[in-house]
Amino acid sequence: MPWNLVTTPTPFRSVTRIVQPMVEAVSLGELKSHLRIEHDVADDDDFLVGAIAAARMVVEERLGMTLTATRWRAKLGEWSSCGCRGYEVPYPPLLVEPVRFPIVVTWVDSDGTTHTVDPADITYDVEEIPGRLRVGVSIAGPCCETNATVKWWAGVVNPSDVPANIRAAIKRIAGQLYTNRGDTAEAVMARDAGVDSLLAASSIAGRY
Numbered sequence: 001m002p003w004n005l006v007t008t009p010t011p012f013r014s015v016t017r018i019v020q021p022m023v024e025a026v027s028l029g030e031l032k033s034h035l036r037i038e039h040d041v042a043d044d045d046d047f048l049v050g051a052i053a054a055a056r057m058v059v060e061e062r063l064g065m066t067l068t069a070t071r072w073r074a075k076l077g078e079w080s081s082c083g084c085r086g087y088e089v090p091y092p093p094l095l096v097e098p099v100r101f102p103i104v105v106t107w108v109d110s111d112g113t114t115h116t117v118d119p120a121d122i123t124y125d126v127e128e129i130p131g132r133l134r135v136g137v138s139i140a141g142p143c144c145e146t147n148a149t150v151k152w153w154a155g156v157v158n159p160s161d162v163p164a165n166i167r168a169a170i171k172r173i174a175g176q177l178y179t180n181r182g183d184t185a186e187a188v189m190a191r192d193a194g195v196d197s198l199l200a201a202s203s204i205a206g207r208y
Contacts, residue, residue: 012074012150015090019071021155024052025162026170034171035178048178051185055173058185059166063202066091066154067162069101076107076148079140086125086134094131095153096124107139107148115139169198 031048032039060067072091079087095101103124105117121136133150140146156162172195176188189195 010088010090011076011078011080011146012087012090013077014075016073017070018073018151021056021067022069022157023159025056025067025159026052026167026174027159028052030167031171031174035175044178048174051174051177052170054177054185055170055188058173058189059170059199060091062189062199063166064091065093065202067166068155068159069095069153069157070155071151071153073149073151076139076146076150079135079146079148086123086132088130089124089133089150089152089154090130091154092130093154093156094124094126094133095155095157096126096131101153103133103153104151105135105139105148107146163202165198166202169195172198 028045028049029039031052035048037044037048056067066072070091074090096103098119102119103122105122106114107117108114117135117137117139123134123136125132133152139148159167172192173185173188176192177183177185180188
């Protein structure tokens with residue numbers, strides 16, 4: 001997956017995950033195979049599912065990205081329609097399909113009325129990492145201040161599209177959480193240089 005990190009100021013604030021991933025990057029069956037647990041043994045399934053989620057979240061935070069289809073919401077403090085290239089959208093890759101994965105922009109005017117921007121006035125670039133968003137109508141006051149919200153989807157639809165090195169890192173972290181029940185995903189990440197090596201090639205967060 002090619003990364004092209006561009007560092008420009010962003011207006012996005014208070015970024016919140018509002019829909020959890022539709023599917024995890026690593027399935028329960030894959031983790032069981034990794035741990036050599038028989039698939040018909042279900043005693044620890046709930047723990048393993050939680051371990052996968054914990055591992056995925058710490059990997060996403062380390063990489064500064066989203067793995068599989070997840071919905072986010074961000075508040076905006078300012079917005080300039082003069083930004084010809086648009087603004088970078090957090091937690092890439094940006095995922096856009098008009099019906100299933102739309103971008104929704106709303107803003108509140110000085111009278112307290114909420115407006116929803118017409119999708120035709122929203123343009124985006126999903127080829128860059130991070131993706132870029134531009135709104136073709138005014139959603140801000142004369143000094144670019146705004147009271148607006150953006151909701152978008154990020155990640156990939158198919159878990160198989162998540163790079164193999166990232167999936168391997170998730171299995172490695174989740175496996176150690178299973179073996180050492182008192183650990184946290186952050187603790188595993190901190191002590192396991194192998195996880196860092198697996199993730200280094202995919203980092204877009206400037207942490208390597």
